[in-house]
Amino acid sequence: MTPDDFRSAGHELIEWIADYMERVEDLPVLSTVAPGEIRGQLPVDPPEAPEPFAAILADLESIILPGLTHWQSPNFFAYVPANASPPSILGELASAGLGVQGMLWATSPACTELETHMLDWMLAATGLPLRFRSDGSGGGVIQDSASSSTLCALLAARDRSRGVDLHGLRAYTSEHGHSSLAKAMAIAGLAPHQLRTIATDAEHALRTGALIEAIATDRADGCTPFFVMATVGTTSSTAIDPVAEIGAALGADIWLHVDAAYAGVAAVCPELRFVNAGLDRADSYVCNPHKWLLTNFDCSLLYVADAAPLVESLGILPEYLRNPATDTGAVIDYRDWQIPLGRRFRALKLWFVIRSYGLEGLRAHIRRHVALAHELAGWVAEHPDFELAAPTPLSLVCFRHRGGDAVNQAIMDTCNRSGALYLTHTRLDDHLVLRMAVGAVGTERRHVEAAWRAITVAASTE
Amino acid sequence: MTPDDFRSAGHELIEWIADYMERVEDLPVLSTVAPGEIRGQLPVDPPEAPEPFAAILADLESIILPGLTHWQSPNFFAYVPANASPPSILGELASAGLGVQGMLWATSPACTELETHMLDWMLAATGLPLRFRSDGSGGGVIQDSASSSTLCALLAARDRSRGVDLHGLRAYTSEHGHSSLAKAMAIAGLAPHQLRTIATDAEHALRTGALIEAIATDRADGCTPFFVMATVGTTSSTAIDPVAEIGAALGADIWLHVDAAYAGVAAVCPELRFVNAGLDRADSYVCNPHKWLLTNFDCSLLYVADAAPLVESLGILPEYLRNPATDTGAVIDYRDWQIPLGRRFRALKLWFVIRSYGLEGLRAHIRRHVALAHELAGWVAEHPDFELAAPTPLSLVCFRHRGGDAVNQAIMDTCNRSGALYLTHTRLDDHLVLRMAVGAVGTERRHVEAAWRAITVAASTE
Numbered sequence: 061m062t063p064d065d066f067r068s069a070g071h072e073l074i075e076w077i078a079d080y081m082e083r084v085e086d087l088p089v090l091s092t093v094a095p096g097e098i099r100g101q102l103p104v105d106p107p108e109a110p111e112p113f114a115a116i117l118a119d120l121e122s123i124i125l126p127g128l129t130h131w132q133s134p135n136f137f138a139y140v141p142a143n144a145s146p147p148s149i150l151g152e153l154a155s156a157g158l159g160v161q162g163m164l165w166a167t168s169p170a171c172t173e174l175e176t177h178m179l180d181w182m183l184a185a186t187g188l189p190l191r192f193r194s195d196g197s198g199g200g201v202i203q204d205s206a207s208s209s210t211l212c213a214l215l216a217a218r219d220r221s222r223g224v225d226l227h228g229l230r231a232y233t234s235e236h237g238h239s240s241l242a243k244a245m246a247i248a249g250l251a252p253h254q255l256r257t258i259a260t261d262a263e264h265a266l267r268t269g270a271l272i273e274a275i276a277t278d279r280a281d282g283c284t285p286f287f288v289m290a291t292v293g294t295t296s297s298t299a300i301d302p303v304a305e306i307g308a309a310l311g312a313d314i315w316l317h318v319d320a321a322y323a324g325v326a327a328v329c330p331e332l333r334f335v336n337a338g339l340d341r342a343d344s345y346v347c348n349p350h351k352w353l354l355t356n357f358d359c360s361l362l363y364v365a366d367a368a369p370l371v372e373s374l375g376i377l378p379e380y381l382r383n384p385a386t387d388t389g390a391v392i393d394y395r396d397w398q399i400p401l402g403r404r405f406r407a408l409k410l411w412f413v414i415r416s417y418g419l420e421g422l423r424a425h426i427r428r429h430v431a432l433a434h435e436l437a438g439w440v441a442e443h444p445d446f447e448l449a450a451p452t453p454l455s456l457v458c459f460r461h462r463g464g465d466a467v468n469q470a471i472m473d474t475c476n477r478s479g480a481l482y483l484t485h486t487r488l489d490d491h492l493v494l495r496m497a498v499g500a501v502g503t504e505r506r507h508v509e510a511a512w513r514a515i516t517v518a519a520s521t522e
Numbered sequence: 523m524t525p526d527d528f529r530s531a532g533h534e535l536i537e538w539i540a541d542y543m544e545r546v547e548d549l550p551v552l553s554t555v556a557p558g559e560i561r562g563q564l565p566v567d568p569p570e571a572p573e574p575f576a577a578i579l580a581d582l583e584s585i586i587l588p589g590l591t592h593w594q595s596p597n598f599f600a601y602v603p604a605n606a607s608p609p610s611i612l613g614e615l616a617s618a619g620l621g622v623q624g625m626l627w628a629t630s631p632a633c634t635e636l637e638t639h640m641l642d643w644m645l646a647a648t649g650l651p652l653r654f655r656s657d658g659s660g661g662g663v664i665q666d667s668a669s670s671s672t673l674c675a676l677l678a679a680r681d682r683s684r685g686v687d688l689h690g691l692r693a694y695t696s697e698h699g700h701s702s703l704a705k706a707m708a709i710a711g712l713a714p715h716q717l718r719t720i721a722t723d724a725e726h727a728l729r730t731g732a733l734i735e736a737i738a739t740d741r742a743d744g745c746t747p748f749f750v751m752a753t754v755g756t757t758s759s760t761a762i763d764p765v766a767e768i769g770a771a772l773g774a775d776i777w778l779h780v781d782a783a784y785a786g787v788a789a790v791c792p793e794l795r796f797v798n799a800g801l802d803r804a805d806s807y808v809c810n811p812h813k814w815l816l817t818n819f820d821c822s823l824l825y826v827a828d829a830a831p832l833v834e835s836l837g838i839l840p841e842y843l844r845n846p847a848t849d850t851g852a853v854i855d856y857r858d859w860q861i862p863l864g865r866r867f868r869a870l871k872l873w874f875v876i877r878s879y880g881l882e883g884l885r886a887h888i889r890r891h892v893a894l895a896h897e898l899a900g901w902v903a904e905h906p907d908f909e910l911a912a913p914t915p916l917s918l919v920c921f922r923h924r925g926g927d928a929v930n931q932a933i934m935d936t937c938n939r940s941g942a943l944y945l946t947h948t949r950l951d952d953h954l955v956l957r958m959a960v961g962a963v964g965t966e967r968r969h970v971e972a973a974w975r976a977i978t979v980a981a982s983t984e
Contacts (some may be wrong), residue, residue, distance in 0.1 A: 071533055127631045167593075401669045
């Protein structure tokens, strides 16, 4: 494919994606294919001869598209959003087109420096504590996911406790803390019983008293509490742990990590900065622009108050990566801040997004979803057959039909089978609870209204 | 940005990238910016109001471009290649444009099924053993990097040895094994002394006798050998460990992982299938299309002969991810085959590449680089002042000036400062050795000739 072939194929693909943006609303949100149905349409063997781009694009349309769950549909209310705005798609394209490696400062200085700068921009945009800014001992880095960010924080904390027997270490999170912490513990060589899950209050937030008690008990047993993960916006219900209270209760020897993967970016709105409460004591903090800030996956921001333990854990310098810039110590080599060695130029998409929307555009985006979610929560509260199952601090509404788990399951299945919307569930207080996350780039009032109508209709036929 | 705005900005960016492909040859390969120079040109604060795309594109050109090391330059001979072909860039664009999440089969069936299919295509294309094919107990998955692939293999092996005290585990690789294994060990909670580095022979390949001896010694000391990483194409010199011999020497209780990150894809050429020797005993195998098979970073293929230990190590199922397809057990949920939870639709770019080039195009690509490297090796061998420092089985040429380390360092610095080419170094047999990896998409004979001329000129002025 010559540059001219790339031009013509590229223009075709840009048109196809723009068309997709325009029609995604009308496609069934959840794919209805059966296991194996997509593979069954693909040739068993790879082609010997080159194929024209038109053939690939035709198959993208006819084979792949029906097998997709349309995360960018305005009728997508499942999980948490993964919103991909047009400028972020272009940022990803620019990154792929340049094809640089950002493992070291030297392997592409702009890749490292734009990243550091975007982390400082996001700090300013969301009002994070200055301890996370790059001009001090801390700083930030873009990871692929909150799972990886949390893993890195856990490893730094684990290794900071060096000298202590691994078996004696104890970590803590609420019973609604994200499963990635349990996975990170396993990766780090820590056993399941070394992670204590702490009880939550009526609003599904961690009970600080229970945490203090668990830590005291473990200390009395000769164990070493080393890591607490507080959550701002749990995956189940966007519950917000009392981070300030938790931080005040911890000694400096316990690493406080705050998982605000979904909720953190809400802080671009000053009126939603309650999500930042207590961060001035956090050792590390993660929020994902790839969830709710218009940036396509992957773009997870990990901030640390002190980069030294992170680099101490993850740094490695073989001969073939030595270079003058690294030797001076005057630059950041981000490979020492993450699990893999290689890294893409992910800062470009964040730069494209922040500039294309401006802070005012980012705020308007968040505010629209929060307002729609609050409106939906109002409709639920008013309906005689439904009830809210959790508070709605941000843009996720948790609710259930009063008829019990089977009815709720049936409502969800009917809605999802219809293709008109996609929602998922969780369990709270031992009840099946329906979740509607208002977060797609294109979601407007009419989509939320239609979804609520579909849910109530499905309920009335149960 | 509306779909129409996306159209016009997208077309502009496609043209800009095509122009970049055409002029990258003339840009200085290695950026000459000083630390802080890129950041110094960026506004301290993020913008309040939206900016037009034209402003972003102008800054991409004037601020970012001078801060890049041009990995796609035909004059890039450093590290190992990271080649990004036009179709792979379009595949990345399609993936970003669709914005789907592939963590579960259910979250986008086509994302999972195309990935499984591409892994089977690559198995057929490179003649890998059938034990890695998806219709048996094994299969493959796309990871972001060989570092992550190796980490996953190590974790599966570690956890398969459950019941054994972690401290007693011992892993092995040659002294030229990639540093990512040492990093993976640290992540997995294993100490540096638990990784044994095995001596190599005159061609820098692992000495099987030394490995057998180390394993026997460790067993005699009551330790548990559990993991061997053999390398096919070391980073330093593309040395090829005797995988078949190593495999024959190991009991089934030791996990054999083969790191062919760079070299593995050479097997698309039947005459280069010596890189596959011994893989029928390997428990896991990694090769990276993002290095030398025309696919932009990231696209690392991890194959396992048995997926069960991998899923056992990395699987986790919180309530909010439960779904009917997962419950049937009839589908693959790739989140259980990797470190993070979320995942991009990376199979698209591999699909675009394989179809755009066809197997014959992929073979021609590899053959061209191998032929050029062999020609370069011939020039080095004939030159009175230079000597080859290692064999050239593939497309990396290791050589040195007979004048000693300082002269070689000076040659490298002069060449890299010139902007005309970029090469890196390693240490072999305690000598500084220059490395030229012929691997960029656009590298032709004239680029290799010009580079060699520049090197000899630099040498003559020392």
